[in-house]
Each structure stands twice: as structure tokens, then as C-alpha cells.
Amino acid sequence: MSDTGRSIRMLPGANEGTTMTAVRTRRPGSVEGLELVRVPVPVPGPDEVLVRVHATSVTRGDVVLRRMPGFVVRAFGEKPKRILGHEFAGVVVAVGDDALGFAPGSRVFGTTSGTEHGAHAEYVVAAAEGMIAEIPDRVSFDEAAPVPVGAMTALHFLERGGVGPGRSVLVNGASGSVGTFAVQIARARGARVTAVCSGRNAGLALDLGADDVIDHTTTDATTTGRRFDAVFDTVGTLRSRSVRAILADGGRFVTTRSRRDETLAELMDVRDLLASGALSAVIDRDYDLDDVADAHRHVETGRKRGNVLVRVHPKEI
Ligand SMILES: NC(=O)c1ccc[n+]([C@@H]2O[C@H](COP(=O)([O-])OP(=O)(O)OC[C@H]3O[C@@H](n4cnc5c(N)ncnc54)[C@H](OP(=O)(O)O)[C@@H]3O)[C@@H](O)[C@H]2O)c1
Missing domain, CATH: 3.40.50.720 (NAD(P)-binding Rossmann-like Domain)
Structure with missing residues (x-):
């Protein structure tokens, strides 16, 4: 039972703490405004899962969002993110009662697009029917994280x-x-x-x-x-x-200047391409979460080759 009184299935031995490290922006704008903070580990709702993030990425979209004031984000019909980060790969460690399709221990990847949650954190909450899918066998967290967006x-x-x-x-x-x-x-x-x-x-x-x-x-x-x-x-x-x-x-x-919304069907198609070996992520550089500001600086050059990986929990469990 969580302290909200909801029933949540936990990964045995996951031993989640009550706080986690996450990346926030003190004020919209420069890289210097980024900060690592300790915040409460989010508690999944009945139709949500909690993912222990192994790897994430810094995308061009993350850089754009870092610079954007909240009212502009809202004007685009999006929810401002207090924690940055769009894509993640990790392990489901807790599952809400009504969250179907995932069990504690599932290896998953996906995006936080359109939600107020961010993936530059040790844990992220995702709607079980949202932009989340199982990682194909033999594809690692590092290989999966930079793929969805x-x-x-x-x-x-x-x-x-x-x-x-x-x-x-x-x-x-x-x-x-x-x-x-x-x-x-x-x-x-x-x-x-x-x-x-x-x-x-x-x-x-x-x-x-x-x-x-x-x-x-x-x-x-x-x-x-x-x-x-x-x-x-x-x-x-x-x-x-x-x-x-x-x-x-x-x-x-x-x-890509045109606007679009992500669909789960697209994520499943991407998953199939990954599973078949037809698709793999080019990883230009990798950083630890502590060095996320350097990752932003590299993406801002506009010259990255493929993707920039950020490792959060480097060990596979
Ligand atoms: N609409 C959407 O839903 C959506 C979703 C995701 C991304 N986006 C947008 O799509 C754009 C691309 O994102 P991205 O992550 O792929 O960018 P990126 O990885 O940061 O792009 C870097 C690449 O751009 C190349 N480049 C720079 N100037 C160029 C030029 N004049 N001609 C050709 N290539 C050039 C560089 O290649 P060289 O070093 O070889 O020149 C470098 O490899 C961004 O504006 C992003 O915001 C839109």
C-alpha cells in the first residue's frame, strides 16, 4: 500500500527510496540555469507505472524546452515540465492497480511527450496506455533510450x-x-x-x-x-x-518544422524495426546525469552525430 492508500505492485527487492535526483531548470534560458535537485520519487496513479530510468537522452527538443518560458509552452498546448527530458529506457518497478500490460520487472522504453513528467531523473511515471512499450530482447537500455523521439x-x-x-x-x-x-x-x-x-x-x-x-x-x-x-x-x-x-x-x-503528435502505433512500429535489426541508434557521446549540462552544450552546437545518451542508473538489473 502506498501512503496515498492506493495498492501498487512493486518489483521485489527494488527498495525504492523516497527521493531521487532529477534535472530541473531554475529559469528558462541558458545551460547555467540547469540544476540537479533532490525531489520525491513520483507515486504512480492507478493506471500508471513507475520506471527506474537506466538511460535517457538530450534531444534538440530538450534544448528548445529548456529555453522556453512556461506560458509559451502552454500556448503550444503542452504541459510545462518541471523535470526536463523526453525519452527513457528502464525497468518498471511499480505498477498501479489498473495499469494493464506491464509487470514489475518489464524492460520498457518510451517518451514523456505531452505530459508534465520528465525523463532526466532516476524515476519517471508513465501512463500504461501512453507512449511506453517493451524493449525488444537483446536490445540494451543504452541502445533503446535514444530511439523513440x-x-x-x-x-x-x-x-x-x-x-x-x-x-x-x-x-x-x-x-x-x-x-x-x-x-x-x-x-x-x-x-x-x-x-x-x-x-x-x-x-x-x-x-x-x-x-x-x-x-x-x-x-x-x-x-x-x-x-x-x-x-x-x-x-x-x-x-x-x-x-x-x-x-x-x-x-x-x-x-520537421511541421507539428505532429506521437502515436503508440508509431512506437510499436519503431519497436519492430529495432527488434528486426533494421534500426539502431547512432550514439555520438554519452554522459552521466551529473554532467547533463555538458550534454546540452554539445546538442546546442547543432553538429551532433545521431544522439546524445545520458546514463542514469548504469547497471542493468
Ligand atoms: N516536428 C517534430 O515532431 C520534431 C520531432 C523531433 C525533432 N524535431 C526537430 O527536428 C530538427 C532536427 O532534430 P535532430 O535531433 O535530428 O537534430 P540534430 O541531431 O541536432 O541535428 C544535427 C545535425 O544537423 C546537421 N546539419 C546542420 N546544419 C545542416 C545543414 N545546413 N544542412 C544539412 N545538415 C545540417 C549536422 O550535420 P553536419 O554536421 O554533417 O552538417 C548534424 O549532424 C530539430 O529542429 C528538432 O527540433 C521536430
Whole structure:
């Protein structure tokens, strides 16, 4: 029984404390405003689970949210997060009475998007019917944690772009988080992939399955005269007027500048791609939770390769 009188199934031996370390922002703005604080371990509601976080990530979205005042977050229809962090991988340690589908000990990954909870913490609460799924066997916490946000975004926009067998797609920003997942997913869907990144990342893009690479530091991808069935701008640097010149008849331009909502179906599709081995996370750097400010600084350079991992509870249990 919790002290709220609710019945909660706990992982035997989990021995959860009453407080945890989490990352908060003292005031919206610079990295210096980030602080590690001790806060109460959240108690899951009847239809929620408590996850002991093993790994999380710092995404571009985390940096944007860190800078954003609460009233702006609310104006976008989102709930401000007191604890930062969007994606997590860990072990379910407590389950509310009505939370179906998960048991204490389940290895899970997911996102806190759309909720007031944050994943830059030792524990996170998630709705059992929310954005959470079992991690495939043989995929580690470190491999799973940085996947959901970037891979679901890639999947969503590739589908909107009609990317499938025999289609050609240009992926702009192919070496970033969304981009590295987009190259792999487009390839797995049987598309011909042209990656746009800087020359230093050309090998990475080819290794991930790109057929060829355009180096944006020497060549403007919109003036090569080539045409594509889809252009996916993952980093928001292309303008629709210039993209028209490289779209085949009926071709589609999709960009991460468009708003979208995550769906559980997308997370399950991503899970299947992970399980099949068609998808894996490129990890640029990894940090301990104590060094999360350095992780933010690296993401802010705009030059990260794939993803930035943050280890919270490094040991697998
Ligand atoms: N709409 C949504 O739901 C949604 C969801 C997630 C993310 N996003 C947004 O999507 C964007 C990308 O996120 P991300 O995490 O993938 O970014 P990221 O990983 O931080 O992107 C870094 C990459 O951008 C590349 N890059 C920088 N300037 C470039 C240019 N001019 N042309 C081509 N590539 C360039 C860099 O490659 P080089 O070093 O090789 O140049 C680097 O590898 C962000 O704005 C994020 O907020 C939107």
C-alpha cells in the first residue's frame, strides 16, 4: 500500500527510496540555469507505472524546452515540465492497480511527450496506455533510450512523404538524430536514399544505408538538377521554394518544422524495426546525469552525430 492508500505492485527487492535526483531548470534560458535537485520519487496513479530510468537522452527538443518560458509552452498546448527530458529506457518497478500490460520487472522504453513528467531523473511515471512499450530482447537500455523521439519523427514524416519501395528520397540533415533514423527506415522500406550532410559524416550516412551523399558544405542540394519523389528536411534548413526545383512530378516535401503528435502505433512500429535489426541508434557521446549540462552544450552546437545518451542508473538489473 502506498501512503496515498492506493495498492501498487512493486518489483521485489527494488527498495525504492523516497527521493531521487532529477534535472530541473531554475529559469528558462541558458545551460547555467540547469540544476540537479533532490525531489520525491513520483507515486504512480492507478493506471500508471513507475520506471527506474537506466538511460535517457538530450534531444534538440530538450534544448528548445529548456529555453522556453512556461506560458509559451502552454500556448503550444503542452504541459510545462518541471523535470526536463523526453525519452527513457528502464525497468518498471511499480505498477498501479489498473495499469494493464506491464509487470514489475518489464524492460520498457518510451517518451514523456505531452505530459508534465520528465525523463532526466532516476524515476519517471508513465501512463500504461501512453507512449511506453517493451524493449525488444537483446536490445540494451543504452541502445533503446535514444530511439523513440528521433525514430518516430522519421517514421511519421517518411510516411507523409510516401517513401516506399523504389521511391527516391533526399534526406537533408542525414547525420542528425532524425536524419540517421530516416536514412535507415527509408532504406528498410526499399527506397533509394540520397543523404545530405557534411563531408565528415559521409561515411556514416553510407554505412547507415544511403546510396549516395551530397556534402552541403560544398554543394547546394537544391541546384544539382536531380529530382526526388520525396524530400525530407530533418533539420529545417531548406526552403519550400527551392525544394520545388528538385521534386519529381507528384513529389512531396516534408519537414520537421511541421507539428505532429506521437502515436503508440508509431512506437510499436519503431519497436519492430529495432527488434528486426533494421534500426539502431547512432550514439555520438554519452554522459552521466551529473554532467547533463555538458550534454546540452554539445546538442546546442547543432553538429551532433545521431544522439546524445545520458546514463542514469548504469547497471542493468
Ligand atoms: N516536428 C517534430 O515532431 C520534431 C520531432 C523531433 C525533432 N524535431 C526537430 O527536428 C530538427 C532536427 O532534430 P535532430 O535531433 O535530428 O537534430 P540534430 O541531431 O541536432 O541535428 C544535427 C545535425 O544537423 C546537421 N546539419 C546542420 N546544419 C545542416 C545543414 N545546413 N544542412 C544539412 N545538415 C545540417 C549536422 O550535420 P553536419 O554536421 O554533417 O552538417 C548534424 O549532424 C530539430 O529542429 C528538432 O527540433 C521536430
